[in-house]
Amino acid sequence: MPSFQKKDFNSGSSGIVDYVQCNIRYQPDFPEGRVFVTFTIDTAGLVQKPIIVKGLSPAADAEVIRVIKAMDGFTPGMSGGRPVAIPYTLPITFKKPKPSTP
Template identity: 35%
Template sequence: MKTIKWMLLIYGFLWVLGFPVNAQETPAKEEIFSEVDEMPEYKGGQEALFQFVKDNIVYPEEAKKNGVQGKVFVSFVIDEFGAVTESRIARGVNPDLDKEALRVVKQMAEWNPGKKEGKPVKVSMTLPIMFALDENKQKKPNE
């Protein structure tokens, strides 16, 4: 009986040693892809995305007053759940226009996530947002 207890104790000890314990270990950062089998899609498609931007963009008054125009490129990640994360200006034009473009991108609804080998993954995207003033409104009546 004493031998069985010792054997159980030794097996139990060896069993516990079989599990690695590392409190300092941090999970590996998930990979963010730029190309996948199925790219993320804004719910409703590209037309819905353009309509969302058009409906929500507000041309900053200061930029309008100074005649500032241009294309702002906003980079972001669509995560495996379809949420917009890690938004940032990839190429800006003017602080006011950049801030507005970033604000609109952060407001976007969830997307259909991208997929690689049939599994949802994080995908990096870039959206160009064009700020253009109506030239006819900018000219004075006598010009």
Template identity: 30%
Template structure:
């Protein structure tokens, strides 16, 4: 009777620990990861390319060039570190560049990215980090 109970407990434990997207082959564990999906790219054959195209389109349409005291447009570089969290929302981690006005405009533009389907790791939603260098 004890043997049956032990076998039953082991079987139950192995089922409850199984995860979708995780493959164990001997001592090798493979975890499947998928990137976040931009709205409108769900049915695209190449979701990564679609994501990149939508991001570039978003930048072109939403970046507002700041002006200096003379009224001239400011141009420069900014590096944006962001994450798309488990809920699919964009979280700006940092914006680095030489001009604070350009950094602020870049951060405002990134915060306007629409909510999307989050990235997955092992079948569970996970935060995915990105770094985007921009020359504006």
């Protein structure tokens, strides 16, 4: 079975989700909910074809695509000693930040 790893993402998918959620620029008009994004890590370790499978709003969807496209440095998946492309689908949760208390 093919596998890959991302430098800095030691926990696999959950590490990638954490990275995306930490790098999203939340806007006050983003609704709460989930965006599902699919993409492929190609044989060179680059993110290709990010597509929103289930969106939330045009602005939130665009922000997820922006962050996914900014990821790089993957070690490509390997199968039988050869690099292979690996598809991924991730859920990204949008929650409004809690107001800070004085």
